[in-house]
Amino acid sequence: MNNRVVITGMGIYSCLGYNLDDVRQSLFDGKSGIIFNPERKELGFRSGLTAKIDMPDLKGILSRNQRVYIPEQGNYAYMATADALKNAMIDMDYLEDHEVGILYGNDSSAEAVVKSVDIMREKKETTKIGSGAIFQSMNSTVSMNLACLFKLKGINMTVSGACASGSHAIGLGSLLIKWGLQDCIVCGGAQEVNPYSIGSFDGISAFSTRENDPTKASRPFDRDRDGLVPGGGAATVIIESYDSAVKRGAPILAEICGYGFSSNGDHISVPNVDGPVRSLEMALREAGVNIRDIGYVNAHATSTPVGDKNEAKAIAQVFGDLKPEVTSTKSMTGHEMWMAGASEVIYSMLMMKNHFIAPNLNFENPDEDSAKLNIPEKRVDKHFDMFLSNSFGFGGTNSTLIVRNL
Numbered sequence: 001m002n003n004r005v006v007i008t009g010m011g012i013y014s015c016l017g018y019n020l021d022d023v024r025q026s027l028f029d030g031k032s033g034i035i036f037n038p039e040r041k042e043l044g045f046r047s048g049l050t051a052k053i054d055m056p057d058l059k060g061i062l063s064r065n066q067r068v069y070i071p072e073q074g075n076y077a078y079m080a081t082a083d084a085l086k087n088a089m090i091d092m093d094y095l096e097d098h099e100v101g102i103l104y105g106n107d108s109s110a111e112a113v114v115k116s117v118d119i120m121r122e123k124k125e126t127t128k129i130g131s132g133a134i135f136q137s138m139n140s141t142v143s144m145n146l147a148c149l150f151k152l153k154g155i156n157m158t159v160s161g162a163c164a165s166g167s168h169a170i171g172l173g174s175l176l177i178k179w180g181l182q183d184c185i186v187c188g189g190a191q192e193v194n195p196y197s198i199g200s201f202d203g204i205s206a207f208s209t210r211e212n213d214p215t216k217a218s219r220p221f222d223r224d225r226d227g228l229v230p231g232g233g234a235a236t237v238i239i240e241s242y243d244s245a246v247k248r249g250a251p252i253l254a255e256i257c258g259y260g261f262s263s264n265g266d267h268i269s270v271p272n273v274d275g276p277v278r279s280l281e282m283a284l285r286e287a288g289v290n291i292r293d294i295g296y297v298n299a300h301a302t303s304t305p306v307g308d309k310n311e312a313k314a315i316a317q318v319f320g321d322l323k324p325e326v327t328s329t330k331s332m333t334g335h336e337m338w339m340a341g342a343s344e345v346i347y348s349m350l351m352m353k354n355h356f357i358a359p360n361l362n363f364e365n366p367d368e369d370s371a372k373l374n375i376p377e378k379r380v381d382k383h384f385d386m387f388l389s390n391s392f393g394f395g396g397t398n399s400t401l402i403v404r405n406l
Helices: 020-029 038-042 064-068 072-087 092-097 110-123 133-137 141-149 165-178 199-203 242-247 274-287 305-319 337-354
Strands: 005-013 034-036 049-051 100-105 156-159 184-191 233-241 254-263 296-298 325-327 386-393 397-405
Touching: 005 020, 005 072, 005 165, 005 242, 005 337, 020 337, 072 141, 072 184, 072 233, 100 141, 100 165, 100 337, 110 133, 133 141, 141 156, 156 165, 165 184, 165 233, 165 254, 165 337, 165 386, 165 397, 184 337, 233 242, 233 337, 254 274, 274 305, 274 386, 274 397, 296 337, 305 386, 337 386, 337 397
Parallel strands: 100 156, 100 184, 296 325, 296 386
Antiparallel strands: 005 233, 005 254, 034 049, 184 233, 254 397, 386 397
16 A cells, blocks of 8 residues: 555644744744753763753643653653644544554653662662652653553554654654554654763763853854754654545645665764665655755754764765755754654744744854755745655664655
8 A cells, every 4th residue: 555644733842842833933033942951060971061841740630640650751742742632633532433553762761760770779679669660661661651641552662763763753653654554643752851861972972062152052064063962852743644634634734755764884873974875865765756846954963073974975965966955953952862853853844834944053164064055054934845854873773754745
């Protein structure tokens, strides 16, 4: 089968805002969500930079027992998913009567593990850990919690693909729908923001140390970039077959027309050019679109020296003399890691629907590779009907999505 796959709902909990309207405004204004957190310095971090995320209060929304099973990032994912389902006009009656699935990107649940180990060491008794710890600490924690809370009866799985997890979740979901194995899937990605989850990144000097001006620390493609800024939250998109969406009168926002993937087969942490090129080319082949119709490229670019350099080379190789605008929204959000591939689809959707391209903040001096791309430092007011979004991760995993406006 070759079903068309459409997006019918979106929800997000991000440092740019906790709903679609606030996030859209932050993108339009070029507003950064990055701050300095002194508590990280007290823990011995080289960098105290992070994206600012407040924990939602789910009291009165979920029971105490339900809340006990959910880790930090699961709280964000619940909020994003509740909004996405509402946005897609899907209520609990529909979920009870249909086999709606979930594929969610998540690749860590560190805080729950740390707390459990601390209790074991201090109390010398495993029964003190608590009943919720096992469910909070498993890598599949987000998908298992959401599947139970929303009564989802279709596929139920976590996608762990490092910083491409959220993108792969959407891409793999699109294939299941395309092949007729599912009609509707909740897809997305979530990332915990606590310091335990990213201390090891800080330890290998992956983070920017521009602490004097946090909003200028994340500098994708800029010659003077010195590392990424950690972020997080959650983003959910509801994808379903075109026929299913039409049948239930759903709002059809866009079509996922291409998904490409590849593995670098190279260094575990240093990206190359060949792997991303093959991911981009595969997405274009599957989409069957004219490359000239792609009006915007949302780059993975995290603000690291080698990563940005090699992605710029890959984009230039694939697009040749064509010069669509290329930006990295990580200049505003920092690197949202397991969430990023899903949130950046939503950021790009909000731009496409509202006819603008958010600025690539802090792009002041191109290097020899980024100079070959069309990277706007300021907002561009532009109508476009198709975008391409890249997500790459440790281990050399690559994912590329192409989305068309409807």
